[in-house]
Amino acid sequence: MTVAVFFGCAFIAFGPAFSLFIFTIVKDPLRVIILIAGAFFWLLSLLLSSLVWFIAMKASNNEDVRLQRGLLIFGVMFSVILQEVFRFAYYRLLRKANEGLAAISEDDHSTISVGQMAYVAGLGFGIMSGAFSMINILADSLGPGTVGLFGDSQYYFITSACMTLAMTLLHTFWGVVFFDGCERKRWWVIAVVVCLHLVVSGLSFLNPFYVGSLPPVYVITALMAVWAFFSSGGSLQNLTHIWTCRRNNMDSS
């Protein structure tokens, strides 16, 4: 029966990413390439940060619990900074490759805008980080056991899935906002993104106190969604426009 938990968690963690991929990415090969490359860049950042952490772990005293905790926090913060550095590097790369990418695209007219690239690259980052934080947990969710023998919450699996979902979406939104900031040379935007990433990762240290970590993360996700919406060209006007269109359609039908 723990198959139910497996599928439940998989759907929660990867459902939105999957539907975004199906409806917005898969049709355009260029977007698929950018998505995969984005995921690869995120992997590179992880490789580097884990190398640093590995060296730190080997160099430090294993018995000292406080030092280990400190090292973990340092590792996470370092990893966040590295991820953002790689996001920037990826931005520069995409910017340079823009023309080339347009050339290899099948139909000449469907060149990709920076906003679209930002979204696709962000989703690539999000999917990869989501996969890495969730796959191990998913494998163990198959059972037959569940956590709790050592007093852990029995909601561990579902909260982990929710956290992964939030991280995936956050990476997408951060990608959009970050690229937009780079494009307009608004460096404070980038600073805010890095800070928010640090805050979200820091909140995960509150676990297993899920009430303390999950709601703030979701609040941040919602705010980022709004910001990303506006920064990629959305507006209240558009929303009301669509709403009224629909209303009109309904009325007319």
Add this chain to the structure above:
Amino acid sequence: MGPECAKLSIFFIVSWLCNGVRSNSVEQKIYVLLNNTVPCVRLLNATHQIGCQSSISGDTGVIHVLEVESDLDWVLSSGPNPPYMVVMEAHLFNRTTMTRMKGSLRVAGVAVVIPKVGPPQGFSPHNSCPNEGSGVYSSSYGPELAGCNTTVWNPLGNGLSYEDFSFPIFSLREDNETEVIRKCFREHNVAVNGSTPQYPLCAMQLFSHMHAVTNTATCMRRNDIQTSFGIRPEMVCDALSDYNVWGSVVPLNNTAKGHQEIQSVVIAAAQLDGRSFFWDVAPAGEGSITGFVTLLAAAHALSTVPEPERNILYTFFQGETFDYIGSSRMVYDMEKGTFVIDLENIHSLLEIGQVGLRSGSRLWLHSDPVSRRNSTVDSEVGKFVKNLKTEADGFSFSFAEPDITQPLPPSSFQRFLRARPIPGLVLTDHQSAFNNRYYESLYDNAEYLNVTYPPSLTAEEQLEHVTETAMALAEVATVVARALYRQADGDVAQLSNISADPKIVTQMLYGFLVQTNNSWFRALLSPEVQNILGPHPPQYYVGVSNSPVNTPTRLVQYILANLIGTPRNLTQEQCQNPEGVEGESKELYSYYWVQGPVPPNSTQGEAYCVRASVRLTKAYSPAFELQDYSSQNYSTWTESRWKLIRARIFLVASRELELMTLGVGVAVLLTSLLVTYFVSTKADLLFSSSREPASAAY
């Protein structure tokens, strides 16, 4: 641990996996592995399979701790969360409860908590008539005595060891781990005042999936098919087998097999092995150790006097518990002329059975009523009895013969009688039914034999401390040795010089019952085999054919070689290959390079060479040699193979929580599909900004 930390750790798990190190933080959060467990495994013979097995992915059940028999009702009928994993106290592990559980689908498996000391009323999972199908008595040989018709040897035997269970059964040592299980049970599974227990519940999973099935013929056939046709041969079972140990007073030429013209040999035999319900735990204290320790002590006592007229052959048989594997093989070899003597060379035979638990001051000399109908055999047996009785004069015990109509108890001698009416006796401490209340069970251990030491003693002092059991066995050994000497026509004047050393007996008992890693054993073994010694007694289960020589066999081989052999002034190279050295012969003797005792104020003993007429011969049932896997005459026992033996405990989540997770997941998926579809169709409208038409994407 949050996603970020998880990511990092996952990366390392991936890299560590490549190095073959398995560690998984999520798994550690869920499972507690139980380390001190022993499973019951599947054994097969010509017609049956016995033992236990789990399904291939392990059997899981909610733990229920059985304290009194009435708790079983919860498991079998009233409990709301079947199947159950029954954790029971040893006193409930009996035929009644096991039979009740056997028929129920609500039992996923059983874990038995084993205490050090057995129940006072006795416990034997063995048959009440051990080895009844393979002894001498049958419809053609003393039919009125066959099948324990006149004497039930092991009346306490409930036969559980010979049952086939379709669920796994593990044993747990009474320690911290069982405490963890009990705590988990109390905290999660105990219903508060009559209500049903709330999820999450504490559960246990047992893995003991057995490859072999049905019977030996089937599993050996599958072995053959696998090796000849399989791409990846996966053997399913192995024959139970090991090695017999034999040694002789007058050296026997190992290259000259078959009948020896001038030899007349008195055989002194004992059995080396035992078993219990669970795999590879067989303390066999009274069952085997008392017998072979007495024989070893007697052999030592005889090594100090001149050789008698007749030769004396000490034999230690392996696998006797499983339809006399060792003795049937030796008899088979004698018949085929592939042993150093043959059956005609045997003058008489004395087997030492269970002799550690004397009730009163009498030991019993059992003989075979059927062969004694022959007057020559009867007179030989009579002489032998007289010899023994004479030698017992002046000791604290005497010999007695049971009723003449009583058959032999289960003994290796029966296999010799099947081939030839050899005059012989079986020496035991019981008149009819065994004195041993824990025959072939886990409790037949040092405590039961009263081999216990004052707590103030160090390990070294314990080794030297002469226990009362050792004194008693040394007396028996002395009498046995003198009687053997007389039986072998030795010089009567030498008889008083023969006496067994209680110190050696106590050292042997300590080594075989308490811990093998002691200074005495270390000194007697060669440096290469020191690794078989450990801080615990060896297990006396016979083991399978493709494993190295069993520890007890090895120990007895070396101890016998040291006790009856002589040190030779040879270098290590010469000792390994004494060919060409003056006065040495590889044909007559085996050469053992032994570590030697460690003198005080030193860390290393002086190793030296011992030569003795002591050798190992295969205790591999002739049935496998003849490829007659449904043999009626020879032992056909095989042990199934398996891949994983594991026990772990964890919590299981409620069905509601699982379905809720699935529901939330499906809802998230559907919602996101809908929303994304909607947004992507309206993208051009939504993101059409008046500010920046260029980025108008969706």
Add this chain to the structure above:
Amino acid sequence: MNLERVPNDEKLNLCRKYYLGGFAFLPFLWLVNVVWFFREAFVKPTYTEQLQIKAYVKRSALGLLLWVAVLTTWITIFQHFRAQWGEVADYLSFTIPLGIP
């Protein structure tokens, strides 16, 4: 291969090859033939070779059905009686199940 771009006589040739190939104890070829040429045989507007293609597809389908029936029967019988047959069944088995009679 896109059947749309193949001339009709080529289609017929292909269909016949698949049909004949199926006789070499390769029922999967018939399956492919049926799936692949079903539209050509029964949906497309008529053309000269279609009649023959139709015949081949029908025969392929028949052969396939026969195979399915025979195999299903045999598998059912074998699985049901494997334990009972003992030695014979072990020799007939390619992989011998572990821990099952």
